Amino acid sequence: MSTINLIAIDGPAASGKSTLAELIAKNLDYFFFDTGVMYRAVTLAALAQINDLDDETKVTEVANRIQIDVQAASKQDGRVMDILVDGKDVTWQIRTPEVDFNVSKVSAYAGVRKAMTEQQRRIGERGNMVMVGRDIGTVVFPDAKHKIYLEASPEERARRRFVEVQNRGESTTYEEILASIRKRDEVDSSRAVAPLKPADDAYVIDSDDKAIDIVLKEVLQILGKSVP
Numbered sequence: 001m002s003t004i005n006l007i008a009i010d011g012p013a014a015s016g017k018s019t020l021a022e023l024i025a026k027n028l029d030y031f032f033f034d035t036g037v038m039y040r041a042v043t044l045a046a047l048a049q050i051n052d053l054d055d056e057t058k059v060t061e062v063a064n065r066i067q068i069d070v071q072a073a074s075k076q077d078g079r080v081m082d083i084l085v086d087g088k089d090v091t092w093q094i095r096t097p098e099v100d101f102n103v104s105k106v107s108a109y110a111g112v113r114k115a116m117t118e119q120q121r122r123i124g125e126r127g128n129m130v131m132v133g134r135d136i137g138t139v140v141f142p143d144a145k146h147k148i149y150l151e152a153s154p155e156e157r158a159r160r161r162f163v164e165v166q167n168r169g170e171s172t173t174y175e176e177i178l179a180s181i182r183k184r185d186e187v188d189s190s191r192a193v194a195p196l197k198p199a200d201d202a203y204v205i206d207s208d209d210k211a212i213d214i215v216l217k218e219v220l221q222i223l224g225k226s227v228p
């Protein structure tokens with residue numbers, strides 16, 4: 001029985017989850033929460049505070065120690081929200097290739113996931129929320145009212161992420177992005193705790209040949225909302 005008025009959107013890296021979730025949230029006047037920023041924030045803090053990200057105990061200590069805050073965007077520089085770690089604005093620092101490269105390792109640690117899952121549940125209890133991640137429908141809110149699993153081929157996802165990165169003026173190649181996405185898929189899907197996979201009752205959408213407005217219409221229909 002579905003109890004929480006929450007829309008869970010899961011799927012692999014750069015499948016368009018965040019864009020879709022933002023649009024749904026705007027349409028329904030729901031709060032949008034991207035849980036990936038929390039794992040990125042822990043990774044950034046761990047890179048700054050300890051030498052060895054293979055040291056699970058130390059990384060978990062960092063996850064338990066830092067304070068991650070998400071608040072309304074304070075600047076109009078393309079950000080959807082501000083991400084703060086211990087009060088410091090890290091909105092763009094959590095998007096660097098170095099964080100991309102290390103985030104799946106950090107988010108595979110059980111202690112890190114426990115700390116983040118607890119915070120996400122606290123935030124999600126408010127309801128009227130679109131929550132995005134890898135394990136929202138399977139682990140964080142298995143009783144979410146609606147579950148969407150958005151996928152796309154690695155090549156299409158790398159192409160989308162490449163455009164995004166270029167727009168930010170960063171110099172990464174398509175091949176590097178594709179390799180990083182493949183690596184992340186592998187680590188996210190094969191980890192022991194909360195691996196990336198659709199919930200049994202998730203509605204799965206392949207967005208390879210679908211523009212975002214088509215995906216949005218499809219989802220709003222599933223949610224029983226009128227299509228704009």
Ligand code: CDP
Binds near residue numbers: 036105
């Ligand atoms: O935006 P993108 O899809 O590239 O990644 P993200 O959603 O920001 O998530 C970054 C990484 O955090 C993922 O590759 C996962 O390793 C991890 N993550 C997770 O394990 N569980 C979540 N609920 C969200 C993200």
